Amino acid sequence: MPPLLDVTGLSKVFRLRGPNPFHRRRLTAVAAVDLVLAPGETLGVVGESGCGKSTLGRLIVGDLAPSAGTVRLARRPVSAMTRKERARLVQPIVQDPRATLDPRWRIGALLAEPLVIHGQRNGSADRVREALASVRLPPDIADRLPHQISGGQAQRLAIARALLPEPRLLVCDEALSALDAAVQADIVHLLRRVQAERDTAMLFISHDLDLVRHLSHRVAVMYLGRIVEIGPVDRIGTRQSHPYTRALIGAAPRIDPHRRRTKRATLEGETPSPIDPPPGCAFQTRCPLAIDRCRIQVPPPVRVGPGQIVHCHLAEPAGRDHPPLHRLAGD
Numbered sequence: 001m002p003p004l005l006d007v008t009g010l011s012k013v014f015r016l017r018g019p020n021p022f023h024r025r026r027l028t029a030v031a032a033v034d035l036v037l038a039p040g041e042t043l044g045v046v047g048e049s050g051c052g053k054s055t056l057g058r059l060i061v062g063d064l065a066p067s068a069g070t071v072r073l074a075r076r077p078v079s080a081m082t083r084k085e086r087a088r089l090v091q092p093i094v095q096d097p098r099a100t101l102d103p104r105w106r107i108g109a110l111l112a113e114p115l116v117i118h119g120q121r122n123g124s125a126d127r128v129r130e131a132l133a134s135v136r137l138p139p140d141i142a143d144r145l146p147h148q149i150s151g152g153q154a155q156r157l158a159i160a161r162a163l164l165p166e167p168r169l170l171v172c173d174e175a176l177s178a179l180d181a182a183v184q185a186d187i188v189h190l191l192r193r194v195q196a197e198r199d200t201a202m203l204f205i206s207h208d209l210d211l212v213r214h215l216s217h218r219v220a221v222m223y224l225g226r227i228v229e230i231g232p233v234d235r236i237g238t239r240q241s242h243p244y245t246r247a248l249i250g251a252a253p254r255i256d257p258h259r260r261r262t263k264r265a266t267l268e269g270e271t272p273s274p275i276d277p278p279p280g281c282a283f284q285t286r287c288p289l290a291i292d293r294c295r296i297q298v299p300p301p302v303r304v305g306p307g308q309i310v311h312c313h314l315a316e317p318a319g320r321d322h323p324p325l326h327r328l329a330g331d
């Protein structure tokens with residue numbers, strides 16, 4: 001089956017204005033990202049703040065134009081679609097949705113708007129009521145204005161609004177972070193149900209590794225704009241191979257509470273600036289295993305297990321009888 005989402009060589013470089021107009025600096029937010037997503041599949045995207053996860057999400061929904069590479073949705077380049085065509089295929093859910101809600105419109109009208117745009121006016125009142133109920137919002141909220149609802153209610157409204165046009169892909173950027181645990185559990189249940197019924201794919205960007213584990217089939221780990229490791233969620237949770245993934249998972253003990261703890265990998269030092277990234281491997285300034293080659297060459301992708309790809313010069317291809325990287329790290 002062809003992938004629903006096909007991302008190839010995707011990069012985004014922002015040119016920054018400085019005090020000297022002849023010396024523009026370049027900030028590389030996303031660098032050479034390749035990924036595919038099947039219908040009905042959820043890919044979790046994790047990494048420290050500023051690693052490029054949100055920029056990747058905005059590139060995929062067509063909110064930003066790439067500096068290089070392509071994003072294809074249902075085999076068509078997103079850059080060639082009209083806004084309406086894109087909205088039928090992909091809907092974003094952002095962490096702070098208030099900026100996207102027109103303060104003069106009542107909640108009911110805001111919810112019905114995507115249906116009207118897509119010519120689905122018939123029965124829209126019933127669908128709006130159902131959408132409110134699905135995210136546990138009371139029906140009378142439809143008569144209120146955006147400033148009359150709480151932040152958590154605005155977040156649930158944004159989720160209902162994104163689901164109404166029945167997109168084939170949802171790009172959730174920290175979409176559940178502001179919700180309390182009970183509502184989070186409800187929304188996770190709702191997203192899973194929608195996914196099962198409609199075969200909706202999801203890109204789930206989050207700093208919450210436990211949530212990512214619950215919702216995702218596969219996980220991509222980003223560092224300084226690059227995907228450094230990607231694979232099935234159980235392998236990333238327990239058999240991660242990249243030194244950065246090991247440190248990131250080590251810093252978040254909830255991803256696998258049953259795992260026997262040995263020596264925990266830790267992250268030392270600061271993430272380098274994306275304005276002046278290091279040559280070679282992006283992680284070389286913090287990596288305890290770095291060798292000379294890491295400071296010169298960008299590591300190529302290596303398949304280390306079923307569906308698991310790692311960008312590291314020390315990674316051993318699947319099938320070879322070598323100790324895994326974490327053994328080299330001293331665990």
Ligand code: SF4
Binds near residue numbers: 283289291314
């Ligand atoms: Fe560390 Fe080198 Fe692997 Fe990068 S390529 S993660 S610096 S060992």
